[in-house]
Amino acid sequence: MKTLSELITEASLLIGEISVHPDYEALIEKGYYPDLTVGDAYTALVYLSCEIDPPPIKVPEIEVNP
Secondary structure, eight states, rough: OOHHHHHHHHHHHHHHHOOOOOOOOHHHHTTTOOSSSSHHHHHHHHHHHHHHHHOOOOOOOOOOOO
């Protein structure tokens, strides 16, 4: 079984392919504009990915004066 992270990565790649597919681009040219876009779907996957594997945040060290 694939991990959730692997599935998110695969779905993100597929969304990228959809966004540049000629059939999808033709729909956009015809005026197709849904309330939620392919970009919204990608953003949702990014948020989900951050929940399961948060990016490390580097915090600069604070110098303490004695």
